[in-house]
Amino acid sequence: MIKINSLIKVLKNNNSTFFTGVPDSVLKELSKFLQNKSKNNHIIATNEGSAISIAIGHYLSTKKIPSVYMQNSGLSNALNPLISIAHPKVYSIPLILIIGWRGSPKIKDEPQHEVKGKITEKILKLLNIKYTIVRSIKDLKKFDKQIKFAKKNKTIVACLIERGTLEKNKGKISKKDYFNLDKEIFFKSLLESLPSNSKIISSTGYNSRELMYLREKYKIENSKDFYMVGGMGHTSSVATGYSLSNKKKTICIDGDGSFLMHLGSIKTMGTFANKNLKYILLNNNTHDSVGGQNTYTKNINLEKLSKSLGFKKFFCIKNKIDLNKNIKKFINGNSLSFLEVRVANSKISKLPRPKDLIKIKNQFMK
Ligand SMILES: Cc1ncc(C[n+]2csc(CCOP(=O)(O)OP(=O)(O)O)c2C)c(N)n1
Known part of the structure; x- marks a missing residue:
């Protein structure tokens, strides 16, 4: 096990003080640290490709190596800018990747994670990215050397972190309810x-x-x-x-x-879908299932957004009264509708x- 401070120290000693990424439950302690201590130089991105790209932008303006964190399932989202922009044979941008390793061969995990877990090292090798599996302070020393090499040669370097490696830090858990229902x-x-x-058809997360669970309970x-257990x-x-x-x-x-994460596909839905499709956004303003990190959805005007993306009707449910009033109208309505709950x-x-x-x-297909 390692303390989050030990990891941060290695990054800071290499002058990597800017962080961006998509939250992951394995890296929850990193999120907590960044939320409490690095508010001004930490950006929660909407997908991992965007995180890589934000980091590339940071490097272009500061010449400093940024740190990008993600779950290994998001490595595939990151591949495009990693290969087509940051790769040493393209623009050669130095980056530090901190990857939560779900489905690592040592730890039993869900089927979708086991598939990705098995090929995570292979993907990094294919991209010629040097990496360290960080399990101890000794591994951090090796990672430190790889970071120095990456800075000197303007390459990408990664560490893989398994569930349970990061010690729980004492800082208060920052899960917050923004809404009540x-x-x-x-x-x-x-x-x-x-x-x-x-x-x-329901999304990953909780x-x-x-x-x-509730279908069974009731x-x-x-x-x-x-x-959607992944994707x-x-x-x-x-x-x-x-x-x-x-x-x-x-x-x-x-x-x-x-x-x-892929907001553009809501526009595709708005343009092409028919009235038999009902879209429900369960908005808790957080990545609840991976630690409660903010998604910054709270202030979006979803009525204007959805209507401009092609939805005909918008409903919002905030409490039981709205629920009783609107749920049947939404389901039985005769047009493509967007419901925010x-x-x-x-x-x-x-x-x-x-x-x-x-x-x-x-x-499902029957
Ligand atoms: C591509 C990808 N990146 C990151 C993750 C890790 N992950 C799993 S659930 C989740 C949060 C989903 O947030 P939301 O859709 O708001 O659902 P909630 O967690 O609030 O139930 C994240 C980031 C993932 N599964 N896949």
């Missing part, structure tokens, strides 16, 4: 209001896990779900593709982190995870 109340009401044979079997940000696109080739009522349930962070402890994914897919 309990998600359980919303989910129950939604499920009870859906016509039979509707289909739900949404899918809560939906699965024994509501009128509709079928497709849980963060792509829920809206899967829902668009599904609903266009199908007359069934299709409900897309997205989180705000997921919504922002302002919810509190999840209150359910020990949420289950979807397990038999092929069975879930087959049931």
Whole structure:
């Protein structure tokens, strides 16, 4: 195990004082540190490619090597600017990558993480990125040397960090509720209001896990779900593709982190989707499932945004009164509609995870 301060010290000693990235539960302690201590030089990006690009911009203006953090699933989002801009054979931009290693061969994880975990080192090798698996102070020393090499030769360097490596620091946990409505109340009401044979496509994070848990708890079997266990940000696109080739009522349930990750696909939905598609944004203004980091969605005028992106109707649910008034109108309305639900962070402890994914897919496709 290592202390977050030991990692930060190595970065600071190499004059890397600017941080950007997309939150990851494995790197929660890093997020906490940055939130408390590095407010002015830390940017939470909406996707990992953007984080790499923000870092490239930082280097261009300061000549200092920036640090970019991400979960290894986001490494694929980062690949385009890493290869086509920062690579030594293109613009040769020095970068430090701090990668949360879900599905590392040593630690049992979910199927989607095991697939990515197994090939994470191979991806780095393919890109010629030197890396260290950081498990101890000794590993940090090796990483320090690699950073010095990267600075001198203007290359990219990475470290891989597994779950449990970063010691919990004492600073207060900064999970904050920005809104009040309990998600359980919303989910129950939604499920009870859906016509039979509707289909739900729900995002990664807590949404899918809560939906699965509550459907079981309340024994509501009128509709079928497709849980996006990975592919963060792509829920809206899967829902668009599904609903266009199908007359069934299709409900897309997205989180705000997921919504922002590939916001452009909401425009595609607004342009091409039909009235059988109903888009729900469960807005808690946080990346709840990976530590409660801010998504900065709170101040977006979603009514103006959704209407300008092509949605015909906008609804907002903030409390039980709105819920009773609007849920059926939204579901049964005759046009492409966007619903924002302002919810509190999840209150359910020990949420289950979807397990038999092929069975879930087959049931959904029936
Ligand atoms: C490409 C990618 N980057 C990062 C992650 C890590 N991750 C999993 S859930 C999540 C937060 C999702 O936020 P939101 O959609 O608001 O849902 P909530 O966590 O609030 O339930 C993140 C960043 C991921 N799974 N995939």
